[in-house]
Amino acid sequence: MIMSHYDPLKIEEKWQKRWEEEKPFAAKDNDNRPKMYLAEMFPYPSGAGLHVGHVRNFSIVDCLARFYTQQEMNVLRPFGYDTFGLPAENYAIKTGIAPQDVTKTNIDNFRKQAKRLGYAIDWDREINTSDPAYYKWTQWCFLQLFKKGLAYQAENYQWWCPVDQTVLANEQVENGCCWRCGHEVEKKKMKQWFFKITAYADELLDEIDNLDWPDKIKTMQKNWIGRSEGAEIDFEIKDHKETVRVFTTRPDTLFGATFLVLAPEHPLITKITTEDARKAMTQYCKDAIKKSEIERQENKEKTGVFTGAYAINPATGKEIPIWVADYVLSGYGTGAIMAVPAHDDRDYDFAEKFDLPIVKVIEKPEDIEDDSKCYHGEGTIINSGAFNGIETAEARDGITDWLEKQGIGHKKVTYRMRDWLISRQRYWGCPIPIAYDKNGKPHAIPEDQLPVLLPKIDDYKPDSSGRSALAKSEEFMKVTIDGEEMTRETDTLDGYACSSWYLWRYTDPHNDKEAWSKEKVNYWAPTDVYCGGDHAVAHLLYIRFWCKFFADEGYLDFREPVKKLLYNGYINAPDGKKMSKSKGNVIDPLDVINSGYGADTLRTYELFIGPYNQDAAWSTEAIGGVYRFLNRCWSLVFDKEMIAESKTVSLRHKTIKKVTEDIYRANFNTAVAAMMEFVNELYKTGAAKDDVVALAKLIKPFAPHLACEMLEKLGSDDVWPKWDDALLVEDSVEMIVQVNGKLRARIQIPAEDAADKAKLEEYAKADAKIASMIADKEIIKTIVVPQGKLVNIVVK
């Protein structure tokens, strides 16, 4: 017989053309069916095009989208592009080609490639963050935050290269030098824009436990927010009217505070440093501030300089020296600490190095073993006047209350999370919709003047002002608000701002009156399943923050943007290393398709490669196995004679159950395995029409083109098949006989006897091999029949 041939490229072209014309994936805003909103983290459309990592990510979402569509739900599965950012700007600086033009080329390429994969995308909802019709509303979002005081300006130290006269990102500073010119960089105080994410710190933290998200991400977010409860305490400074405020989580150790330490950036340093210390202090602070965060953390050898000034410990009344050291961070708490060397490792190291007094104030319980140099656990308070003898936990409240009565301390909650710095001195970003009057006061651009358009310019390089290239456009800079001439802000927004609300824009992407309509957003959102493999903290925290803010403002009826998060692993090169252009080990999905495998094989392979949330190495051999499997599916319909009556009814129902439940659990790899088992069996027994119809429906979320081709030939719809529990059972089942927990016999028994424990025992004893093992009845201690299908005989 001449075999016809499974030709994926031909089949896929046919169905993609049909989907392009008929738009079967358009989501309906008014629909009685239950809704299902699925999205992946939208890609940055790089010049390199789609890679196999995108394919894994998109294929997971597509599998779910098609699965729920076949379950007759109203599915929204949109697509878009995160287009602002450094690569396009650097490319423009190098080549002079406008980022707008590069971006358009890249998007066109991404779209074309995504269509080759046959995704069930509602293409009419496509969005692009650098499109003025989109970023108009990013600017609107900024203004809502600005109006509520949650977008604000503050002075902040930034890296500054005095030769290039530009601000540098932390990653652009190498060994204290500029990555471009190699000159030593400095830290410069600059005014920057921030979003006050800390205003939502408590809710962002408390809601984490209720999220259906991977524990890994939840833990990372908790650590990132880093809530600490403690107290702020004011220390008087001898011979000065100023006080030093410190934050501590251990107010119970106040009597053991034998010195204070200020961060090198602390504003009081210049005021209180004595003449003799001044020179050394200036040098120390200058050096410390210059050091990068990384350098400050790498070298844990304690350094510091004494100010010459003394504070008064309010508990003991004693004078204690005030030091400056870079182990105290300016950005956390108050930038100053009370040092308790007896009960804190860092303070202990410092005290030992500079020969400062160590006073023990906690006696550890006798049953606790702890031979470290200083004890930081709980215990009984000593050397603390009226507080002696009480437990540390109690003393934390007691001492805080006492401080509060004196008016020199209070309870305080502090977060490790800082406010979100959003201004970028870059051209290729969303302009911040702000203008400054003559006095430098910021004003919101009126909403009817939005969008603030990003002008096309010739030279994208930042200029000597340290501002973005926008400052060079005189036309852009001038603006009139309420008859007053003002100057525009030249910073652009962090790209993460653009992606903090796109999930809501998808629900109403063409709205030119508002960012989204309340009706549409509350019908579709929150997103039911969101899938990505990156941005564990930043993006996934920012969308939660904006969701809570816009819920407070009445624009959303929900406070968490994503119900279920699927965090997929990476696809690595066959050797297990990261794929990268420079290593030359990149697998191009289009090459895989065009080599003859087709998109269905690629998609199914990437879902079969392993658990979706685990990294996987590409295998050029294993993908062939998936192709063979699809080929066998195809042959069942197009090559083989069908049999009249199915011989695999029970397995068919088992397979339907397994695949359905596996997709709900996101166990895509075992769902594919179950279908392979089913096909292998059909090859042995022959396949009836019911068998292949079920198979085609089950395989559609994985290999949609092939499935459509099969269903068309079979004249079937694609409605998701159901299983019948009664049909899962086969006529005869295998029972297991163990002796002392070890497998000794397998016996075929009628299925209806499987639940009858007495009968199972009889079968077991009747088996020749078992009978010989227990011929001497004396040795039987007990017989355990825990449930259907298993007997364990325990012998002496």
Next chain:
RNA sequence: GCCCGAGUGGUGAAAUUGGUAUACACGUAUGCCUUAGGAGCAUAUGCCUUCGGCGUGCUGGUUCGAGUCCAGUCUCGGGCACCA
């Protein structure tokens, strides 16, 4: 240093409530078909062996029964890392 995960064949991995360890796939071997095959189909494939025994990183424990639960330990991966 602290906090999480994970260790199962030659390889990627299954085992969903404590109940047949290694499903499915790759690779390998053999056969069939073929002018030919890097195609297709079929069979076999944890280890040692004569019966039989041993096997889920290692050492113990609980249990009639442990990959799964408990204690300890080793290794690898990830996150945080002077946050007071």
